[in-house]
Amino acid sequence: MTRLHEIVGEVFGAGASVPFSARLPGGASRETWALDVVTGFGRHELILRLDSPGAALEAGASLASEATLMRAASDAGVPVPAVVAADESYILMTRVAGETIPRKILRDDAYAAARPLLAAQCGRALAAIHRMPPSCLAQEAPEEGAEDPVRRWRDVLDLLGEPHPVFELALRRLAADRPADHARRTVVHGDFRNGNLIVGPDGIRAVLDWELAHLGDPLEDLGWLCVKAWRFGSPLPVGGFGDYDELIDAYETAGGHPVDRDALRWWETFGVLKWGIICVMQTMRHLRGGARSVELAAIGRRVCENEWDLLRMLREKPVAPA
Secondary structure (H helix, E strand, C coil): CHHHHHHHHHHHCCCCEEEEEEECCCCCCEEEEEEEEEECCEEEEEEEEEECCCCCCCCCCCHHHHHHHHHHHHHHCCCCCCEEEEECCEEEEECCCCECCHHHHHHCHHHCCCHHHHHHHHHHHHHHHCCCCHHHCCCCCCEHHHCCHHHHHHHHHHHHCCCCHHHHHHHHHHHHCCCCCCCCCEEECCCCCCCCEEEECCEEEEECCCCCCEEECCHHHHHHHCCHHHHCCCCCCECCCECHHHHHHHHHHCCCCCCCHHHHHHHHHHHHHHHHHHHHHHHHHHHCCCCCCHHHHHHCCHHHHHHHHHHHHHHCCCCCCC
């Protein structure tokens, strides 16, 4: 792969060799490669993310902006892969050993000792993310608080032209019962969940996928982590591996903002709604010919699951502290 070898030569010099490289699955407009680079100083196990030739950038931060975020995250104490080099077209980073597949993290014996640690580790990682300096965000990064998130996703649903009465009900209820605005604005990861974490037997080793980072309400991240879809069949509400109290206590102890549980429940409900609408969007990409894909088509069955979860959540009150 010519571009890969060009980057290795630019970063490590002409004498570097690449005895191993493999493209990892996933990503339409960005490629991800695992590679080993050998130099006179030893062997380097790396991950390379780069834009596919001729492909438009995905929504979210550019790769250079994502690298800036990851460096700021590391400075703030967030576990992330170390950025080796980056520009507008690629990020080269260290390869962190561990697992990202949620079903393995939640079920395999290899992670049995890690599971009881994960909720608290998530709380501490999120507290660190939320103290990152806003200046680390690219100028084009969206500010979720600058527009009404309920209105934004209502507009998205309307554009899809698909009738979903449960989503309409949830939108109305969320608009009428929104938490008081405390004017809190922090760096928000935007997709902090089980599946975007590298986990080893000792727990979280790295937080991945920073392209959706923005300025917003920090409870958005906590609520998204608790969305039922990211529990993968487990009854435990935080990522399938922990309880609310473990997450909140660790978050607040690590310096995170005080957590209003009603507001957290609002953001969790909003996250279920948002994921449900995204499922519709992905399915429409397949049905309307934008991207024919069995995977996208299969996501369609998740829509009714989110509708059921929303109906249940709209009837229940937040869990009180233990």
